Amino acid sequence: MGEIVARGRLRVYLGAAPGVGKTYDMLGEGQRRAGRGTDVVIGFMEDYGRPLTRQMAEGLETVPRKTMPYRGTIFTEMDLDAVLARHPQVALVDELAHTNVPGCRHEKRWQDIEELLEAGIDVISTVNVQHLESLNDVVEQITGIKQRETVPDDVVRRADQIELVDMSAEALRRRMSHGNIYPPEKIDAALANFFRPGNLSALREIALLWAADRVEEILVRYRAEHGIQKPWSTRERVLVALSGGPEGDTLLRRGKRTASRGAGGEFLAVHVERGDGLASASPELLAHQRALVEDLGGTYHTVIGDDPAEAVLEFARQVNATQIVIGATRRSRLKQMFTRGVGEAIIEGSGDDIDVYVVTHAEAARSRSRH
Structure with missing residues (x-):
């Protein structure tokens, strides 16, 4: 030998x-x-x-x-x-x-x-x-x-x-x-x-x-x-924007899957609360989604802001997110004709540095079919 x-x-x-x-x-x-x-x-x-x-x-x-x-x-x-x-x-x-x-x-x-x-x-x-x-x-x-x-x-x-x-x-x-x-x-x-x-x-x-x-x-x-605003992507960091609606579970699971594709990927979830203190989402639903985020190995964050899209983008840049996951709009077609939704504002404001993924879900379809 x-x-x-x-x-x-x-x-x-x-x-x-x-x-x-x-x-x-x-x-x-x-x-x-x-x-x-x-x-x-x-x-x-x-x-x-x-x-x-x-x-x-x-x-x-x-x-x-x-x-x-x-x-x-x-x-x-x-x-x-x-x-x-x-x-x-x-x-x-x-x-x-x-x-x-x-x-x-x-x-x-x-x-x-x-x-x-x-x-x-x-x-x-x-x-x-x-x-x-x-x-x-x-x-x-x-x-x-x-x-x-x-x-x-x-x-x-x-x-x-x-x-x-x-x-x-x-x-x-x-x-x-x-x-x-x-x-x-x-x-x-x-x-x-x-x-x-x-x-x-x-x-x-x-x-x-x-x-x-x-x-x-x-x-x-x-x-x-x-004060650098551009994110530096050493690893994927996926941010799920939670509106407080029932579609949150679908978005969180998608965010986790996306983060898991790359080595060392992380995933976070953020919910924007209004500055005037008026609740815009069910506390029970948010508590459930917070628990799901933790079960999936992510971190849950709450930020205060009157402009949800701006608050999500600012938070995304603070945490160096490389991707944002949002749900397809639940607004009626009539509303869509006259106002710009949060999703559109996030997409427009994300620039070249953050990819935005719009996830379709059953709740969006049901919401639109009622109008």
Whole structure:
């Protein structure tokens, strides 16, 4: 029988932003291990012409890259087979989220790394927080820049060690100004866009809390502090708007099913009470619906407001809801001709950020048939 190979260990340097020094730290760790007598090679390293990074790689063996023609251009990628054949104790492989050129064995570099780990090779790699799949939309909403390359969070979470590479926004902007990150012609645009102080501070805090597995906390706090109205959808959060009518049970079950489709989805229910204190719904029915929400694992909330649609939308943004579930109208056709209903107002006010689902139910049909 063949010998069972112990899986290699993965260490990831997680950067809060480009230029914080992930590749430099990866190489530094490689040099330390080589200094202790460990067999270390560079499987793939991108220095972007940065002299300090290039200097840190000196003295370490590099496995030559393979060249790949694609659409009339020559690209270079890590030569996975060459690294496997060389079989070092440790391979340094930069840029975990990188997408390989078509024609490579794997689509993504993290899949190459997985093969190295399976072969018993320890891997040290790097990734920036904006490339984590769950944070992709969030980072785009903060920075206005869509990251095309992502890596599944679980790939990074499975690492044996994750080390956060962090730097204050001021220090990073200074490094950028001194030409240590991008070539001169790109510096001004970068400082005015992605590398704005507010962006860098937000990315830094998100990186810290992602590493501590407390992403929801940063989103709630950052939105509150900066008065951001747009919801950031790290996970589905479904809000059921209860009018106090008998259709509530149907809506709650639909809301729960919708929330359960995604990993870590949550569901909430809200009922709007009028500000003048006049009851608009049966207290017994609401008590029953509150109990049903709790049975289904959701949370029940009551808000006060004279404009139900506005109150629901405001609450939805406060709790970072990604979807609102409402019942089809119970108003008569005559009323529909002269007034705008709560449902229409919620749909109109939801914007591009919150999806609104209108659920038809037996009560709406019965109500309309009576008029």
